[in-house]
Amino acid sequence: MSTMDFTKGKTNELPQSTDWEVLRQPIQVGKKTINNRIAYQAMEGCDGTALGAPDVLTFRRYKRFAAGGPGVIWLEATAVVPEGRANPRQLYICKETLDDFKRLCETIKETCMRENGHEPFVSVQLTHSGRHSKPHGTPEPIIAYRNPYFEQKVSVTDANIISDDELDRLGETLINGAILAEQAGFDAADIKACHGYLLCELLSAYSRPGKYGGSFENRTRLLRESVAGAVKACSSDFVISSRLNIYDGFPYPYGFGVAPDCGVTPDYTEAKQMVSDLANEGIGLLNFTMGNPYVNPHVNRPSKTGPYVTDEPAITGVTRMLTGIAEVTTAVKDKVPVICSGLSYLGEEAPNVAAGCISEEWFQVAGFGRESFAYPNFARDICKKGEIDKQQMCITCSKCTELMRSGGTTGCIIRDSKVYSPLYKQYVLKK
């Protein structure tokens, strides 16, 4: 085990190991055994049908992911109500689209089995986009409370605040979404509370009155009760999971994971309590992340280039992400396996850091987002060949995010250029 220097001169805090054996180790989640320690993170392609069923490019993406042999595929943000879709092509799970999700799930499992000899563990991410809802292509925000950090670009009034009754109903709908996910054949349903979407925003709803705001118990209520309800409503073979923000990156009282009067310095006390409470409710798998991709993308997805500029060195963001995840993981140690986020920036060093962190029990499974778009065979190359191809790697150029923000269907513009370069020209360069 060694500690490498990514920052030319500064010692960094990330463990590394060139022995990748730990990445090939299986891990038990609920009643299922996951083949290896690589997860392909939720990566939305914005390419569903108008009704929210997976479409041609959705199937293409997941076939590529499945052929790439990860242990876990975290199926992208999938709305549970039409008004909570982040774009008009976001996936939407409901009775009408259930058969299409069944087909997608079967395709993923068959493809991975055929190409790699194992079935991946597939968790579908159930979401309400809240403040970032754009079901018809323009903002239709549904918010938990007024937050100035978000209201410069997209203006809202108090009328956009969702009521307690509507949140009660949303809890029921999320539980129903988990039931549908089990019927579709998935292994798990993720009650999503990350990246500033509605359940994440509630975690910092300090100023909200009523049963969903103010105290820690109230702010975490919808997540906790939805998880508890879904655990009860689904069979014991099915796992309820959650992708969670352990830190938002905004000062108190406008972000989760910070203490009063401490600026944006992380304070993981509440995150640790929250994940411990979720473990007590029977959550079977956790996936930790941070930040808000719309306002502070350097916290969520540090990158080498792109239109968003920050003074913070990208490695500082990666280090914050991984050390924060390591700290919160201690609260569920030996109880619930944890997937990490934010490794793609590390490029060819990422497998070494993933192996080092897993060996040191910082987390149990290494999650890769942008890398899966660029290099879908990444997991297979690590697990079967023991080497990676630098020419296929993600260069963290941010073009996939740019394309998505411009209203396009997204993927890797650099490594999958036949499909996505024309779309980048059409939507971003407007040629």
Ligand SMILES: Cc1cc2nc3c(=O)[nH]c(=O)nc-3n(C[C@H](O)[C@H](O)[C@H](O)COP(=O)(O)O)c2cc1C
């Ligand atoms: C184009 C794009 C789509 C994404 N879609 C989702 C999503 O549907 N759900 C989610 O939780 N995160 C989503 N993310 C965030 C990633 O899962 C991941 O957290 C982020 O890219 C940082 O990890 P990385 O450094 O491995 O890329 C998306 C990111 C990008 C760039």
